[in-house]
Amino acid sequence: MLKAIHLCAGYGNLSILKGLSFHVAQGEVVTLIGGNGAGKSTVLKAIAGQIPVSDGKIFFKGRRIDGLPPEKLVRLGLSLVPEDRGLFWGMTVEENLMLGAFRLRLGSKKLKETMEDVWEIFPALKGRKNQEARTMSGGEQQMLAIAKGLMSDPMIMLMDEPSVGLAPILVQEIFSRIDILRKRGVTILLVEQNVHHALDCSDRGYVLERGRIVLEGPSDQLKANDMIKKLYLGVQD
Numbered sequence: 295m296l297k298a299i300h301l302c303a304g305y306g307n308l309s310i311l312k313g314l315s316f317h318v319a320q321g322e323v324v325t326l327i328g329g330n331g332a333g334k335s336t337v338l339k340a341i342a343g344q345i346p347v348s349d350g351k352i353f354f355k356g357r358r359i360d361g362l363p364p365e366k367l368v369r370l371g372l373s374l375v376p377e378d379r380g381l382f383w384g385m386t387v388e389e390n391l392m393l394g395a396f397r398l399r400l401g402s403k404k405l406k407e408t409m410e411d412v413w414e415i416f417p418a419l420k421g422r423k424n425q426e427a428r429t430m431s432g433g434e435q436q437m438l439a440i441a442k443g444l445m446s447d448p449m450i451m452l453m454d455e456p457s458v459g460l461a462p463i464l465v466q467e468i469f470s471r472i473d474i475l476r477k478r479g480v481t482i483l484l485v486e487q488n489v490h491h492a493l494d495c496s497d498r499g500y501v502l503e504r505g506r507i508v509l510e511g512p513s514d515q516l517k518a519n520d521m522i523k524k525l526y527l528g529v530q531d
C-alpha cells in the first residue's frame with residue numbers, strides 16, 4: 295500500500311534521511327524504531343508531504359505521491375497524527391473532529407456518520423465534545439489527535455509517538471485503540487519509543503539510525519534481537 299524507495303529528505307541543505315527503502319502492506323501495522331534524532335518524525339513528514347523529498351520515490355496504492363501537497367494526500371486516504379498532536383487548542387473536541395474531515399468536503403450526513411463511528415472508538419471523547427482541546431489532559435488530547443486523524447476516513451494512518459509522555463495506564467489505553475483500528479483493517483505506520491508495546495501490536499518493524507535503516511523484520515524477531523533488547527527494551531545481559 296505504501297512503499298518508499300531510496301527516500302532522501304531533510305531540512306534546507308541538511309540531509310537527514312539517507313536513502314531509506316521500506317514498505318507497509320495493506321492491513322499491516324509497521325513500527326519505526328530509533329533513538330532521539332534518528333529521523334523517525336522526518337520519515338512521516340516526508341511521506342505526508344510536509345517536507346520535500348530530495349531523492350527517491352514514494353508510492354501509495356501504486357501511485358507516485360512524493361511532491362504532492364498534504365491536502366491532496368489526505369484526500370487520497372493518508373492521515374498523519376503528528377508529534378505535536380496537531381490540534382486546534384482553542385476549539386472544542388467536536389470542532390477539532392470536524393476540521394479533521396474538512397479537506398474531504400463531506401456532506402453533513404456522511405460527516406455525522408463518520409463522527410458517530412469515531413465516538414464509538416473513543417466514547418470518552420463524546421462526553422467531552424464541548425470541551426476545549428487545551429483544557430484536556432495529555433491522554434485525552436492524544437485520543438483526540440488520533441480521533442481527528444480518523445475523521446478523514448484514512449486507509450493508512452501515520453502516528454508519531456502516540457503514547458509519549460503518558461502514564462502506563464494511558465499507554466495501555468492508546469495501544470488498545472491502535473489494536474481496535476488494526477482489527478478494523480486500518481493500515482498503520484507507527485513511530486514509538488515505547489518499543490515493547492509497539493512491537494507487541496505490530497506485524498513488522500524497521501530500526502532507524504542516523505537516517506538509515508539498520509535492521510528490519512517481523513516484530514517477534516525484532517523482540518528477540520540482542521541489539522534491540524539491549525538498546526530499546528532495556529534488557530540486561
Ligand SMILES: Nc1ncnc2c1ncn2[C@@H]1O[C@H](COP(=O)(O)OP(=O)(O)OP(=O)(O)O)[C@@H](O)[C@H]1O
Pocket residue numbers: 305308310328329330331332333334335336337
Ligand atoms: N525543522 C527542522 N529543521 C532542521 N533540522 C531539523 C528539523 N526537524 C528535525 N531536524 C533534525 O533532523 C534530525 C531528525 O529529527 P527527527 O525529528 O526526525 O527525529 P526523531 O527520530 O523523530 O527523534 P525524536 O525521537 O526525538 O522525536 C534531528 O537531528 C533534528 O535535529
Ligand SMILES: [Mg+2]
Pocket residue numbers: 334335336377454
Ligand atoms: Mg520524532
